[in-house]
Amino acid sequence: MRYVLLIAGDENASPSEDVTPEYVEWMKMVTDRGLLQGGERLRPTSDATTVRVRNGEVLSTDGPFAETKEQLGGYFIVDCKDLDEAIEVAGKIPGAKAGSIEVRPIWEM
Amino acid sequence: MTPVETAEVQSAITDAFQQEWGRVVATLIRLTGDWDLAEECAQDAFTKAAERWPREGVPRRPGAWLTTVARNRALDHMRRDQLGVTKLQEAAMLNPADEGTGVEEVPDDRLRLMFTCCHPALALEAQVALTLRTLAGMTTPEIARAFLVPESTMAQRLTRAKRKIRHAGIPFRLPPAHELVDRTHALLAVLYLLFNEGYAATTGEDLIRTTLTDESIRLTRTLCALMPDEPEALGLLALMLFHHARTASRVDAAGDLVLLEDQDRSLWDASMIDEATSLLDAALRLHRPGPFQVQAAIAACHAQASRAAETDWLEIAALYATLTEMVPSAVIELNRAVAVSMAFGPAEGLALVDGLAERGELRGYHLLPAARADMLRRLGRSGEAASAYEEARDLAGTEAERRYLERRRRETSV
Numbered sequence: 001m002r003y004v005l006l007i008a009g010d011e012n013a014s015p016s017e018d019v020t021p022e023y024v025e026w027m028k029m030v031t032d033r034g035l036l037q038g039g040e041r042l043r044p045t046s047d048a049t050t051v052r053v054r055n056g057e058v059l060s061t062d063g064p065f066a067e068t069k070e071q072l073g074g075y076f077i078v079d080c081k082d083l084d085e086a087i088e089v090a091g092k093i094p095g096a097k098a099g100s101i102e103v104r105p106i107w108e109m
Numbered sequence: 110m111t112p113v114e115t116a117e118v119q120s121a122i123t124d125a126f127q128q129e130w131g132r133v134v135a136t137l138i139r140l141t142g143d144w145d146l147a148e149e150c151a152q153d154a155f156t157k158a159a160e161r162w163p164r165e166g167v168p169r170r171p172g173a174w175l176t177t178v179a180r181n182r183a184l185d186h187m188r189r190d191q192l193g194v195t196k197l198q199e200a201a202m203l204n205p206a207d208e209g210t211g212v213e214e215v216p217d218d219r220l221r222l223m224f225t226c227c228h229p230a231l232a233l234e235a236q237v238a239l240t241l242r243t244l245a246g247m248t249t250p251e252i253a254r255a256f257l258v259p260e261s262t263m264a265q266r267l268t269r270a271k272r273k274i275r276h277a278g279i280p281f282r283l284p285p286a287h288e289l290v291d292r293t294h295a296l297l298a299v300l301y302l303l304f305n306e307g308y309a310a311t312t313g314e315d316l317i318r319t320t321l322t323d324e325s326i327r328l329t330r331t332l333c334a335l336m337p338d339e340p341e342a343l344g345l346l347a348l349m350l351f352h353h354a355r356t357a358s359r360v361d362a363a364g365d366l367v368l369l370e371d372q373d374r375s376l377w378d379a380s381m382i383d384e385a386t387s388l389l390d391a392a393l394r395l396h397r398p399g400p401f402q403v404q405a406a407i408a409a410c411h412a413q414a415s416r417a418a419e420t421d422w423l424e425i426a427a428l429y430a431t432l433t434e435m436v437p438s439a440v441i442e443l444n445r446a447v448a449v450s451m452a453f454g455p456a457e458g459l460a461l462v463d464g465l466a467e468r469g470e471l472r473g474y475h476l477l478p479a480a481r482a483d484m485l486r487r488l489g490r491s492g493e494a495a496s497a498y499e500e501a502r503d504l505a506g507t508e509a510e511r512r513y514l515e516r517r518r519r520e521t522s523v
Contacts, residue, residue, distance in 0.1 A: 001278040082280035083230055084288075105277045 009099025039076030130246030344402035351408035
């Protein structure tokens with residue numbers, strides 16, 4: 001089963017410019033196990049633009065679609081045996097320590 | 110058939126339902142991977158039994174008969190819907206082709222089902238509902254009544270939980286070794302929650318809730334049989350039985366709660382207490398202590414005292430101290446304070462209770478002022494005792510408790 005692991009955290013808490021060694025290690029682990037299918041880091045919500053169409057008109061506004069304490073900072077796509085395996089690898093993502101990881105099954109079409 | 114025989118068949122069907130429902134559902138879930146289909150086919154098998162057993166007699170092994178009938182039903186269904194060819198072959202391989210005689214050995218899948226129902230990715234209320242539906246075979250309306258929620262709410266809760274199991278890929282298997290301890294504890298916590306929901310119900314209108322007590326004991330028995338080396342499961346079963354043995358003395362003729370110290374101990378079920386005692390001994394011999402074993406040991410101290418005055422409060426206070434270290438909890442500290450007041454005097458207990466009250470974690474919990482009131486009463490501080498009883502009464506959740514506390518308040522005021 002494929003899952004998206006959404007990494008949420010406080011983006012104001014001193015983000016590092018480079019990929020940290022902890023993330024490199026995690027990605028090596030899931031790659032070696034053949035689970036990783038993709039993933040990206042996202043620029044902070046201050047660089048986000050939200051787009052809506054209302055009455056046929058395209059409206060764009062500065063910022064994310066919801067103001068929350070934790071923001072989406074990145075994601076991985078993994079192909080796991082079941083939810084237990086997805087929870088196991090999600091729990092090893094460095095971002096899980098300060099923030100949280102939402103494990104979402106992909107709705108296969 | 111004579112009426113006596115009819116009654117025998119009826120009780121065989123009732124027994125089979127209690128003993129085999131969970132097993133049949135668990136096997137069908139493993140074979141089909143479809144929770145709704147599993148329940149539906151199990152239901153069909155029991156309906157068929159009710160039709161056929163009175164005519165043909167009760168089969169030698171009712172469980173195997175029911176499983177075979179349910180499985181054949183599932184096979185028909187899967188063939189019709191052309192579902193999962195592999196699953197179909199797997200299920201068919203187990204088919205001995207002699208429907209109804211049921212001679213094959215069916216592996217017991219109930220433990221997997223228990224762990225799946227109590228998977229931490231499901232909300233606690235969903236875990237509880239799923240356990241009662243799939244393992245105990247309670248119907249959705251029964252579960253709804255037991256938890257005092259509308260039937261539609263409970264139906265939706267069950268549907269959502271089953272959908273999440275399917276869509277999120279919650280596996281139908283035993284937890285991996287490194288998670289077994291935590292997951293077992295979570296499973297035991299669900300069973301204990303069920304027991305307490307049923308145990309707290311005392312009045313006639315809550316009668317459906319008392320079936321929760323019976324079901325939780327039955328499920329814990331099953332768990333003990335499936336995990337014989339798990340001391341906490343044995344400890345939990347012992348704890349439940351120590352409490353359950355006192356059922357007849359807990360409520361008086363008027364439906365009022367009777368305090369442990371005032372209960373007629375001759376009404377206690379001695380053989381149940383004996384069974385609990387040997388279960389606890391068996392648990393302790395495994396030398397892996399845990400909170401349920403400690404709580405059972407506390408219950409044993411009460412159960413084994415032939416009069417309230419003979420209760421070994423020193424031992425109980427020491428056990429509560431151990432329990433507080435294992436599971437830090439303000440409620441347990443309150444119980445410890447009560448034990449200390451019995452072992453060393455009300456002044457010592459009151460100091461602990463006042464300390465707890467100051468921390469504020471138990472604000473709104475009626476048993477704190479109730480315990481405080483009792484200690485103040487024993488110290489002869491009647492005025493303060495009466496107002497503490499009043500505070501407790503206003504916070505109490507059930508009518509029986511309110512009546513009891515009001516009675517104590519009046520007795521203290523005079």
